[in-house]
Amino acid sequence: MNSVIVVASGKGGTGKSTVAVGLSVALVQQNRRVLLIDCDCGMRGLDLMLDVESEILFDCSDAVSGNCKPQEAVYRSRNLENLCLMAAPFDTDNEISPSVFAQLVDELKSGYDYVIIDSPAGLGSGFICAATPADTGLVVTNAEPASLRGAVKVRRKLSELGIKNLRLVINRFDRGHFEQLGCYRDLDEVIDISGVQLIALVPQDNRLSAIMQNGLSGLNWCPAANVFSCLARRVEGEKVPLAFKG
Ligand SMILES: Nc1ncnc2c1ncn2[C@@H]1O[C@H](COP(=O)(O)OP(=O)(O)OP(=O)(O)O)[C@@H](O)[C@H]1O
Ligand SMILES: [Mg+2]
Numbered sequence: 001m002n003s004v005i006v007v008a009s010g011k012g013g014t015g016k017s018t019v020a021v022g023l024s025v026a027l028v029q030q031n032r033r034v035l036l037i038d039c040d041c042g043m044r045g046l047d048l049m050l051d052v053e054s055e056i057l058f059d060c061s062d063a064v065s066g067n068c069k070p071q072e073a074v075y076r077s078r079n080l081e082n083l084c085l086m087a088a089p090f091d092t093d094n095e096i097s098p099s100v101f102a103q104l105v106d107e108l109k110s111g112y113d114y115v116i117i118d119s120p121a122g123l124g125s126g127f128i129c130a131a132t133p134a135d136t137g138l139v140v141t142n143a144e145p146a147s148l149r150g151a152v153k154v155r156r157k158l159s160e161l162g163i164k165n166l167r168l169v170i171n172r173f174d175r176g177h178f179e180q181l182g183c184y185r186d187l188d189e190v191i192d193i194s195g196v197q198l199i200a201l202v203p204q205d206n207r208l209s210a211i212m213q214n215g216l217s218g219l220n221w222c223p224a225a226n227v228f229s230c231l232a233r234r235v236e237g238e239k240v241p242l243a244f245k246g
Pocket of ligand 1: 040120210
């Protein structure tokens with residue numbers, strides 16, 4: 001175990017942070033210890049999703065630059081004891097070195113079963129930093145052309161970085177909208193174009209969006225919760241069918 005998973009997409013707004021948080025919560029509910037790292041430097045957001053924003057004194061940039069001890073930049077979620085967060089810095093003044101960040105993750109990971117790193121959009125330095133420590137990549141896409149193009153680019157870049165264990169998450173799926181768009185024959189075509197094996201199909205679920213803005217209360221009760229629970233089991237290597245097939 002001690003797996004380090006980067007959640008990436010290329011295109012912005014596909015649902016990386018939502019998937020990173022949903023997966024983390026599901027893993028914790030399956031008795032795993034998770035450190036979630038927000039690598040979206042300058043666009044800190046996971047502290048809001050976990051409702052710990054008022055507690056953050058140090059972030060991953062402080063931990064990397066030695067302004068604090070690594071553990072001082074780790075905050076425990078209020079509701080889930082085994083879910084911890086390392087926040088992203090508010091600004092991007094100090095660019096984080098990928099190799100130093102990888103060392104930091106290496107130091108921290110023995111205390112957790114999973115380290116889940118939420119990557120920023122794009123393939124720039126923030127993405128490289130987020131991906132460098134990872135052994136596994138979750139490529140998040142929506143079932144539409146611009147998003148899928150981003151997924152292909154991100155898949156190539158993750159492979160170049162030596163991350164062989166890649167899986168696809170198709171997020172915000174709505175069958176009616178998909179058919180109306182008419183861009184693809186079926187979901188298999190989307191998966192084939194991405195070049196990555198599917199691990200989860202997450203429905204378009206407006207309740208999920210509201211829950212993610214409200215400190216996660218009610219997450220267990222929305223339809224997507226079951227999908228994240230199934231995703232977590234699949235990440236653990238269990239052979240379970242997709243919870244949602246569209
Ligand atoms: N399955 C879903 N159903 C409904 N809304 C969703 C779903 N997934 C994500 N969203 C919403 O889409 C928006 C973007 O999601 P999110 O912030 O997770 O994307 P992101 O890829 O992390 O974005 P960024 O590139 O800006 O970091 C948010 O408002 C979120 O609540
Ligand atoms: Mg995000």
